[in-house]
Amino acid sequence: MENIDAEPSQYLSFVLDGEVYAVEIGHVREVLDMIRVTHVPNMPKFMRGVVNLRGRVVPVVDLREKFHLGKANDTLKTCIIILELMIDGAETLIGAVADSVREVMRLEGKRVEPPPRMGNRLKTDFIKGMINQDNEFIIVLDVIKVFSIEELEAITEQAIVEDHQELAKE
Numbered sequence: 001m002e003n004i005d006a007e008p009s010q011y012l013s014f015v016l017d018g019e020v021y022a023v024e025i026g027h028v029r030e031v032l033d034m035i036r037v038t039h040v041p042n043m044p045k046f047m048r049g050v051v052n053l054r055g056r057v058v059p060v061v062d063l064r065e066k067f068h069l070g071k072a073n074d075t076l077k078t079c080i081i082i083l084e085l086m087i088d089g090a091e092t093l094i095g096a097v098a099d100s101v102r103e104v105m106r107l108e109g110k111r112v113e114p115p116p117r118m119g120n121r122l123k124t125d126f127i128k129g130m131i132n133q134d135n136e137f138i139i140v141l142d143v144i145k146v147f148s149i150e151e152l153e154a155i156t157e158q159a160i161v162e163d164h165q166e167l168a169k170e
Helices: 149-169
Strands: 010-016 019-024 028-033 047-053 056-062 079-087 090-098 100-106 127-133 136-141
Touching: 010 079, 010 090, 010 136, 047 090, 079 100
Parallel strands: 019 136, 056 090
Antiparallel strands: 010 019, 010 100, 028 079, 047 056, 079 090, 127 136
């Protein structure tokens, strides 16, 4: 059990399929309203494509697809959370589509409980823990573990290819 008392933490909470998730605010660069995402052929099903973020090509992941929650139509509340991750010592940006963003939460005095055991067949190592707040569970994600190293490398390589193609057009 991780005690948040010693070090107050902030998390960005967001909604997917009616459930609330959270990521450490230190991984969040910004939140964008839903913009046009360019589809990239031969990418995994959970990849929506790429967006141009101030001249930088950023891969976009559909978290609903990644978590096998099914497709949903984009709404006015649908957004892209731009996450900043360190992969092999390099800063990597990844966009994550969420149904909506709720708030930045400060978790002073609250505990992140370990995730429930679901047996050996279900992969839940990407869940850092759970918070029970106002009779609602919030699933805290470990954004580094949401993707396998192979997926992150594939996403990063594709973004580099797209970046070079963009530069060649100019």
